[in-house]
Amino acid sequence: MTSVSQPKADFEAQGFVLAKNLFPREQMVSACQWLLEQDPNVLRKSWTESEPGVPLAIYSVIHEASNPIGAIATDQRITSFASQIMGESTYIWSSKVNVKAAWCGAVEYYHQDFIYWKDRGYPTDRMLSCMVFMQPHGVANAGLHVIPGSHKSGLLEHEPFINTNGLAKWMIPTSKLDQLYASNGIHVVEAEPGDALFFHTSLVHGSSHNISPQGRMICLVQMNTASNEPREVPQSAKDFNLRRARREVEEAKRRLDYFTFKLRTQEESAEITFGAPIPREERM
Numbered sequence: 001m002t003s004v005s006q007p008k009a010d011f012e013a014q015g016f017v018l019a020k021n022l023f024p025r026e027q028m029v030s031a032c033q034w035l036l037e038q039d040p041n042v043l044r045k046s047w048t049e050s051e052p053g054v055p056l057a058i059y060s061v062i063h064e065a066s067n068p069i070g071a072i073a074t075d076q077r078i079t080s081f082a083s084q085i086m087g088e089s090t091y092i093w094s095s096k097v098n099v100k101a102a103w104c105g106a107v108e109y110y111h112q113d114f115i116y117w118k119d120r121g122y123p124t125d126r127m128l129s130c131m132v133f134m135q136p137h138g139v140a141n142a143g144l145h146v147i148p149g150s151h152k153s154g155l156l157e158h159e160p161f162i163n164t165n166g167l168a169k170w171m172i173p174t175s176k177l178d179q180l181y182a183s184n185g186i187h188v189v190e191a192e193p194g195d196a197l198f199f200h201t202s203l204v205h206g207s208s209h210n211i212s213p214q215g216r217m218i219c220l221v222q223m224n225t226a227s228n229e230p231r232e233v234p235q236s237a238k239d240f241n242l243r244r245a246r247r248e249v250e251e252a253k254r255r256l257d258y259f260t261f262k263l264r265t266q267e268e269s270a271e272i273t274f275g276a277p278i279p280r281e282e283r284m
Contacts, residue, residue, distance in 0.1 A: 007198075011085040015151035016199035018191060022077055023132060028193035031068040032134045032217055035059065035097065048165045053104035057165075059097040063221065069097060072219050078130045078196070082223050085198060086128065089226040097134075098218050100142055105210030106164060109171035110145075113222070114201040115158045116170070119243070121236030125155070126228045127201040132219040138190040142210035144197070146187050147180045151200035160247065168247040172204060180204060 011017045035043075040056035051057040063073040073095045082090040099105070114125045137143050158170035189197055199205065210216050230236065266273045 007081070008085045008087070011198065011200070014148045015203035016146055016148070016197060017085060018189065019081055019196045019198065020192075021194050022081070022196040023072065023075070023194040025192065025194045027068075027072070028132075028134045031072055031219075032193075034068045035099075035217070048167055051104070051106045051165055054099060054101045054106070057099050057101070057106065059099070061095065062097060062219065063092050063095040069219065072132055072134075073221050078132070078221050079223065081196070082128055082130060082198060086126065086225050090128070090223045091226070092221055093224050094222040096220050098220060100207070100210045100216040100218075102141075102213050102215045103211060105142060105216060107142075107209045108207045109161075109169075110147075110177055110204055110206035111158060111170050111172055112150075112156060112202045112204055114155055117201060117222075118155070119236065119240040121230035121233050122224065122228055123231060124228050125151075125200070125202045126225045128223055129199055129201065130221040130223065131197040131199070132221070133191040133193055133195050133197070134217040134219055135215050136192055137195075137216055137218070139188045141212040141214040141216040142208045143191075143216070144189040144205055144207050146189065146199065147177075147184050147204040148187050149184050150180055150204035151202040153180075153202070153204075155202065156204070162248070162251045166248060166252065168244045168251070177204075 007017045007019065038056075040050070043059050044050060044056055045060060049056065049058040049060065059069065062069045064070070065073075073092070079090050079092065113129060114122075114127070117127060118125075131144065135141075156172055156176060159173055161169055161171055163169045191197065224230070262274060272278060
């Protein structure tokens with residue numbers, strides 16, 4: 001769908017462009033192996049960076065790390081290509097590795113990145129991400145799904161939800177996804193280690209659970225353009241964190257209240273108060 005011979009035009013039209021062989025495959029294999037050999041308890045900043053069956057699902061702020069992963073995130077090939085397709089200088093503001101592990105890597109519901117980024121003080125969506133593929137990537141192992149051209153729709157309505165790791169997140173309502181699919185279709189990204197996908201911050205994208213036997217690790221570098229100067233960054237970032245944390249605390253309290261009630265009700269009753277009732281064939 002995209003052509004490396006005209007990356008800027010493809011990026012503007014589709015909202016993404018795939019740069020084949022931006023990095024040597026051997027570098028990806030080596031960096032991936034290095035990360036898998038590390039102690040998750042050392043790299044993980046909190047338990048929220050783990051998921052069921054995945055002790056390290058996210059390795060964050062990698063552009064500040066002096067290791068094989070950090071070397072990928074800070075490679076000038078990324079910002080150089082990004083500057084080319086954006087038409088101006090770009091810089092890294094955040095980065096992470098997403099480990100969508102074999103058998104149990106978690107879903108990422110359809111969303112636009114700008115729903116998160118805007119509240120940190122960025123005035124416009126002239127921003128983008130680079131997804132460097134560290135392992136083979138495609139439909140078989142929960143490859144990224146994108147809706148071509150959806151970045152032209154501006155910021156869409158999102159619904160809040162609490163993820164399996166307790167974090168407050170956003171997703172696009174299914175009714176809107178139906179409309180986007182009807183008009184734009186869906187493209188599943190197929191890539192090899194060393195390829196890199198550059199995509200607009202307003203591009204609608206998501207990926208499913210990885211229930212395949214193949215891991216799906218990517219290095220994600222998030223960038224801003226020089227002209228998109230953020231406003232009151234420290235206060236905006238703090239306010240964003242506070243709003244998100246309050247939602248998480250409210251949900252945690254709601255769940256605690258419910259499960260406490262559930263526990264107490266069963267403790268105080270001789271009858272089965274939740275789950276399937278006991279059939280007469282099993283009653284003593």
